[in-house]
Amino acid sequence: MSASPTRVFIARLAGIAVFDPVGDQVGRVRDVVVALRLAPRPPRVLGLVVEVQPRRPVFLPITRVTVIESDAIIFDGRLNIRRFQQRESETLVIAEMLDRTVRFCDTGEPVSVVDVAMEPTRTRDWLLSKVAVRRRTKRGLRRRGESLVVDWDAVEGFSAVEHGQGAAGLIAAFERMKAADLAGVIHDMPEKRRAEVADALGDERLADVLEELPQDDQVEILETLQVERAADVLEAMDPDDAADLLGELPDEQRERLLTLMEPQEAAPVRRLLSYEDYSAGGLMTTDPVIVAPDATVAEALAQIRNPDLNPALAAQVYVCRPPTATPTGRYLGTVHFQRLLREPPRTLVSAVVDAELDPLRPGMTLEEVAMLLAAYNLVAGAVVDENGHLLGSVTIDDVLDHLLPEDWRESVMDAGAADPPSDPEEEALRGRT
Structure with missing residues (x-):
């Protein structure tokens, strides 16, 4: 990995194209997988989560990565397309570490994680070495506090379960990602993290993502939002998609949301809900050119x-x-x-x-x-x-x-029936602690 930099900040890898040795793009980076270890030993980088078509996350061992550049990652051409499944001993840096509240070991001061850096060792392992953090102000994080980069062992708290973790850093990392691709990322998140990301997304962006998610995910996320916010997001959705989502809710909840929506936004949705689901009226959008x-x-x-x-x-x-x-x-x-x-x-x-x-x-x-x-x-x-x-x-x-079958979105996101056998090298790497 001689062509790679000696330090890589991981949030900057999100969405970077991944190429094989002959220059063909095989996918894009979604996240980095690490194994946490007992302090003060820094976590070991196990590999990358790479999204290949059709929206399938796969695991690329770090040992097969040959070049890491600002706009591309090159690997040796060996890639097992078995769908990536996170193990209990593994942590996703972008999805789980960014925006986490940790504390300085010497003072106990709480800070928010902005980014995490990894560096190669003499043995060709990659370890997490640095943490970019932002200090809080007296008013919390509503205004930007001082940012600084510290050694991994200067902070603690990555292994604790945090409730109410923010998602601004994660969203910034995936800012360039299309709504359909971000939907795939959110679909694979645990329920807690999914709710935190939904809470941090803007109304328009969340509306676009919801339209790309399976209906079960849509309903689950909508129910985590404050009811006024849920109505705002429904207003930002295309009327036909909003009607489809509302059609999955109990009558009382649906009517409450429609009542909270602006009358001019609710009116076309109500009209669409009056038609049969599989009719032209039920399928149409009310906002053509x-x-x-x-x-x-x-x-x-x-x-x-x-x-x-x-x-x-x-x-x-x-x-x-x-x-x-x-x-x-x-x-x-x-x-x-x-x-x-x-x-x-x-x-x-x-x-x-x-x-x-x-x-x-x-x-x-x-x-x-x-x-x-x-x-x-x-x-x-x-x-x-x-x-x-x-x-x-x-x-x-x-x-x-x-x-298409009702569960076609889930089939695309969760496809795994044709997975190849597990990769011995990958199993050996992911089994190390």
């Missing part, structure tokens, strides 16, 4: 350029008479984004609208919706009521979500 007939092509393109817009929703624009919020005025037709790209910017959308395509009806079954989208090669379809008002849009990702 809608423009009036006097809008220009340039104005329509500006709306679908929104980076936060679901790609399937951005594929087409619905032209409706005012009001343009669902349920809209009379639905006039659809303009596909490829057509918009071919037209002069000043052209009115009413001149290029496709009025021949039959819209979906809210009572259509899942199978009928799937067949219509397949027949016309569509990634989304307008849902229109009997009076010609646009109610929303069904996207292909929601159709697939409901066509």
